[in-house]
Amino acid sequence: MPRHKQSGPHRKIYATVREDIYLAAKAKAAELRIPLRELLEQSLLSMLDVTIKEENSTSKQPSSL
16 A cells, blocks of 8 residues: 655654554554554544645545544
8 A cells, every 4th residue: 555645744753552552543444444643643633623634635534433
């Protein structure tokens, strides 16, 4: 699966996460057939109630989990 080029400033974050949460998120990302990074971004945007305009119109918008 080709990676989408990220535009704009980005930050790398590192965190220790409970294994059960990580595995559930990884399974959900696989179910949706999206990268885990994208699932995490969508989840954060949804939680923060932030709307952003994607340059790539083929990107999926945040959805309820």
